[in-house]
Amino acid sequence: MIEKLKVYGNQKVNGTVNISGAKNAALPILAAGLLSENGLQLSNVPPLADVSTMLSLLERLGVSYTPTRDAIHAMSVCLKTDSVDNFIAPYEIVKKMRASILVLGPLLTRFGQCAVSMPGGCTIGVRPIDFHIKGMEALGARVELKDGYVHAVARKGLKGTVFKFPVISVTGTENLMMAATLADGTTVLQNVAKEPEVVDLANCLNKMGAKISGAGTDVITITGVASLHSVKHSIISDRIEAGSYAIAAGITSGCVNLIGENLRYMLSAFIEKMSQIGLIFSDIPDGISVKCVGKLEPIDIETAEFPGYPTDLQAQSMSLLCLADGVSNIRENIWENRFQHVAELSRMGANISYSASHAIVTGIPKFTSAPVMATDLRASFGLVLAALAAAGDSMIDRAYHLDRGYCCIEEKFSKCGVLVERIR
Numbered sequence: 001m002i003e004k005l006k007v008y009g010n011q012k013v014n015g016t017v018n019i020s021g022a023k024n025a026a027l028p029i030l031a032a033g034l035l036s037e038n039g040l041q042l043s044n045v046p047p048l049a050d051v052s053t054m055l056s057l058l059e060r061l062g063v064s065y066t067p068t069r070d071a072i073h074a075m076s077v078c079l080k081t082d083s084v085d086n087f088i089a090p091y092e093i094v095k096k097m098r099a100s101i102l103v104l105g106p107l108l109t110r111f112g113q114c115a116v117s118m119p120g121g122c123t124i125g126v127r128p129i130d131f132h133i134k135g136m137e138a139l140g141a142r143v144e145l146k147d148g149y150v151h152a153v154a155r156k157g158l159k160g161t162v163f164k165f166p167v168i169s170v171t172g173t174e175n176l177m178m179a180a181t182l183a184d185g186t187t188v189l190q191n192v193a194k195e196p197e198v199v200d201l202a203n204c205l206n207k208m209g210a211k212i213s214g215a216g217t218d219v220i221t222i223t224g225v226a227s228l229h230s231v232k233h234s235i236i237s238d239r240i241e242a243g244s245y246a247i248a249a250g251i252t253s254g255c256v257n258l259i260g261e262n263l264r265y266m267l268s269a270f271i272e273k274m275s276q277i278g279l280i281f282s283d284i285p286d287g288i289s290v291k292c293v294g295k296l297e298p299i300d301i302e303t304a305e306f307p308g309y310p311t312d313l314q315a316q317s318m319s320l321l322c323l324a325d326g327v328s329n330i331r332e333n334i335w336e337n338r339f340q341h342v343a344e345l346s347r348m349g350a351n352i353s354y355s356a357s358h359a360i361v362t363g364i365p366k367f368t369s370a371p372v373m374a375t376d377l378r379a380s381f382g383l384v385l386a387a388l389a390a391a392g393d394s395m396i397d398r399a400y401h402l403d404r405g406y407c408c409i410e411e412k413f414s415k416c417g418v419l420v421e422r423i424r
């Protein structure tokens with residue numbers, strides 16, 4: 001697909017952004033629909049390419065669904081899950097989106113069998129799924145890797161267990177938590193992810209009748225139940241989208257009102273660092289307001305699991321630090337290959353040197369415009385940010401990466417008085 005985004009330079013982002021529902025909460029919660037025989041009714045679902053991919057996958061498994069567009073930035077989805085009759089998640093869908101692995105736990109625990117294509121690597125890292133597999137085995141499944149697929153069987157159902165994650169994994173925690181909801185007995189998951197999206201999934205599952213405690217802490221305990229039922233659930237706000245637009249205000253010396261729930265708590269590590277750079281955050285009735293008036297100070301950032309600094313805001317933060325008055329250090333501790341945007345930012349005049357996980361960013365007065373290439377979702381937004389602050393107009397190639405995680409970007413920027421155009 002040839003799709004470019006033309007970003008006009010020297011713009012100021014001033015206005016209000018309605019933050020959409022969190023992609024990384026919507027994806028596991030849509031998969032959780034498979035756990036109940038009588039469906040699930042979700043609202044505040046973000047209209048994103050990744051959500052469409054998950055819906056296509058669910059449809060392939062036998063789920064039918066009705067989407068309703070409630071607003072430009074949000075939709076409701078009603079899942080009907082009583083005729084799921086296919087337990088194979090095929091390569092042609094999984095290769096588009098690694099989060100497809102999230103159907104493994106629900107299918108296995110409800111139907112006792114499934115085959116999910118191995119996702120393979122991706123641009124930000126190797127991204128193995130060994131913890132997902134070891135966890136399912138600990139729950140009593142027989143797992144075989146054959147023909148590029150994970151074949152998992154548990155004819156007599158899964159059994160409660162104790163499983164400790166060697167490294168914290170977000171989707172690993174979500175997959176095992178979902179699998180354990182219908183297992184026989186109690187499961188204790190240790191060293192789990194504490195991300196707000198994991199907590200949102202646990203809250204939705206508990207409303208469906210699951211018995212989960214400890215979500216948001218290091219240990220989650222799940223007591224299996226016989227079945228789950230349909231509920232209505234609204235997806236939490238997307239903290240990464242909110243952080244990305246906060247930086248848009250910072251990098252253009254503008255001011256944005258970010259409308260969304262719980263943003264100050266979910267972004268606390270980010271807000272602390274951004275405040276050191278010089279952004280000013282204040283509470284407003286439905287969210288937070290961010291502005292930047294003075295010069296940008298250099299700082300050091302190190303990505304970490306929640307509640308640490310999110311890796312999903314690292315690329316965008318780097319664009320901002322390129323314009324700080326001095327030298328900043330960025331350490332990427334989650335993904336082994338998440339500095340691909342460095343080469344593109346350098347084409348816009350940035351002064352960055354880097355090794356595997358450490359980037360040294362020396363501030364420059366201004367970006368210059370250039371044609372650049374988006375490499376992954378978050379890096380793409382980082383390039384948009386640099387382009388907004390650049391001296392001229394820039395063309396960002398492979399703009400489709402953005403649509404995986406940022407919905408209606410042209411409309412959202414336009415409400416802030418900013419012009420970005422899609423060129424097809």
Ligand code: EPU
Nearest residue numbers: 024099127128129130131132167168169170171172334377
């Ligand atoms: N890991 C393993 N084995 C596993 C699972 C993970 O070695 O079985 C390693 C990974 O290689 C990585 C670390 O553990 O080094 C953490 O990976 P994690 O499993 O937490 O990542 P994920 O669940 O695949 C989610 C988000 C990512 C986000 C990461 C980290 C979703 C759908 N995706 O990925 O979001 O970067 O957590 O916070 O929730 C994005 O939205 O742009 C995005 C990439």
